[in-house]
Amino acid sequence: MEEAQGRLERTPALTRRGLFVVGSATLGVDVCPPAFQSRHVELGNALGGEITAPIEVKVEAELYAPTLNFIALAFGHHLRRRARSGSPWVFPAQVDHSAGSEEGRWTRPDLACLAIARGEFVPFWRADLHTFEVKTASGLNVTAVHEANAHGRLGQFTWLAFQAVGQAAPDTNLFGEILASAGTVGVGVLTCARPGDPSDWRVEQWPTRTNTDAAVADSFVRERFAPASQDAIRKLLQAYGWPDMRGPDDGL
Numbered sequence: 001m002e003e004a005q006g007r008l009e010r011t012p013a014l015t016r017r018g019l020f021v022v023g024s025a026t027l028g029v030d031v032c033p034p035a036f037q038s039r040h041v042e043l044g045n046a047l048g049g050e051i052t053a054p055i056e057v058k059v060e061a062e063l064y065a066p067t068l069n070f071i072a073l074a075f076g077h078h079l080r081r082r083a084r085s086g087s088p089w090v091f092p093a094q095v096d097h098s099a100g101s102e103e104g105r106w107t108r109p110d111l112a113c114l115a116i117a118r119g120e121f122v123p124f125w126r127a128d129l130h131t132f133e134v135k136t137a138s139g140l141n142v143t144a145v146h147e148a149n150a151h152g153r154l155g156q157f158t159w160l161a162f163q164a165v166g167q168a169a170p171d172t173n174l175f176g177e178i179l180a181s182a183g184t185v186g187v188g189v190l191t192c193a194r195p196g197d198p199s200d201w202r203v204e205q206w207p208t209r210t211n212t213d214a215a216v217a218d219s220f221v222r223e224r225f226a227p228a229s230q231d232a233i234r235k236l237l238q239a240y241g242w243p244d245m246r247g248p249d250d251g252l
Helices: 002-009 010-015 060-081 142-153 171-186 215-224 227-239
Strands: 040-044 048-054 090-094 112-118 125-135 157-163 188-192 202-205
Touching: 040 171, 060 090, 060 112, 060 125, 060 157, 090 227, 112 227, 125 142, 125 215, 142 157, 142 171, 157 171, 171 188, 171 202, 215 227
Parallel strands: 125 157, 157 188
Antiparallel strands: 040 048, 090 112, 112 125, 188 202
């Protein structure tokens, strides 16, 4: 456990450039709680060391905090490698019970993040809203792919994230069915065995960009991101010359 924490502490580049990491107080969630990280079965191996076998998480809500932790600490690195450009600023949020989500579960992602990137040599600004449907291994089925796909009307990229253990392990038929179904509709797939370890998460499949209008994504952030997260986004944009767009109706 100490070694894992040390690995995180020895990666300042992830927090200094590229990732705009918001602390737990700003997010309003407990990011990667130590109690969750320690939920492993320790097995002695032949060399006298330790092997940790992942514990299957049974409650979906218990996956939200470690998934947010992965998004905050490592997701921007994956986006940078995919785009082959500078790392974006990443603003994660839990949005499953936020205001504006009363329409039904098919318009209610569990998590979301706004990724903002800008060009170094060719001037551009890009802001993409990623939505995440989170499932436990026991709660996973092909319907989850279509649920995630329905969120494509809200942002530019949709993801299905699940713990790949038990009936959803990589060597199971279900795992293959999920990837095949997600590939058909353009949903991205994220998996892990140990959710509390950001380095354990894998991008199994990249999503296809949707045609969602930027104004729709902007409305989603306004309605469903916590005020502290919205303020953090404004602070970044204003630092680069974008004006505060709030008006009298916003309480200013």
